[in-house]
Amino acid sequence: MSDMKVCPYCAEEIRAEAIRCRHCRSRLTSFESDRWHRGHPEAKLAGVAAAVAHATAFPVSAVRLAFLLLTFLHFLGPIAYAALWLIIPEGPGREPLLESLTRELWESLRRSRGKCSRSDAKQAADESGTQRSEQAEVPPQVSGPAVTSEPAAAAAAATTTAEETG
Numbered sequence: 001m002s003d004m005k006v007c008p009y010c011a012e013e014i015r016a017e018a019i020r021c022r023h024c025r026s027r028l029t030s031f032e033s034d035r036w037h038r039g040h041p042e043a044k045l046a047g048v049a050a051a052v053a054h055a056t057a058f059p060v061s062a063v064r065l066a067f068l069l070l071t072f073l074h075f076l077g078p079i080a081y082a083a084l085w086l087i088i089p090e091g092p093g094r095e096p097l098l099e100s101l102t103r104e105l106w107e108s109l110r111r112s113r114g115k116c117s118r119s120d121a122k123q124a125a126d127e128s129g130t131q132r133s134e135q136a137e138v139p140p141q142v143s144g145p146a147v148t149s150e151p152a153a154a155a156a157a158a159t160t161t162a163e164e165t166g
Helices: 048-056 060-071 076-087 097-115 118-137 150-165
Strands: 004-006 013-015
Touching: 048 060, 048 076, 060 076, 076 097
Parallel strands: none
Antiparallel strands: 004 013
């Protein structure tokens, strides 16, 4: 009797290794975390189809066919496959690839921030502040004839044209 369990849907007693309940025909293995990994023996490319098949109790060939058909629907098959490859762990008890990549990224960011000490950051801020103040203190240099305002230039032009015509 130790190899028996209770169906969560109909409360009937069934075998422990059952994928479906023989009384209510409900799927029992959909969300068992020990089945949700890419290291199954049926794995071909990256093991995603085998992991989805084992987790949902569908045949592996049906899951592979579904990924193939989704490829023709806005290229969703490869996108979903790649996303699941990042999310599903490689083996039971291991962490997903996305989680390990994220952790490594955060650790490298922390290390790079630690290398830049406060004195280096202060020196960089002082240098950029000095460059800005030097640029602000230099007055613009005007070469050539004096620049006049626009209304005065228009009035001068109008008087010269009036004298020529008159």
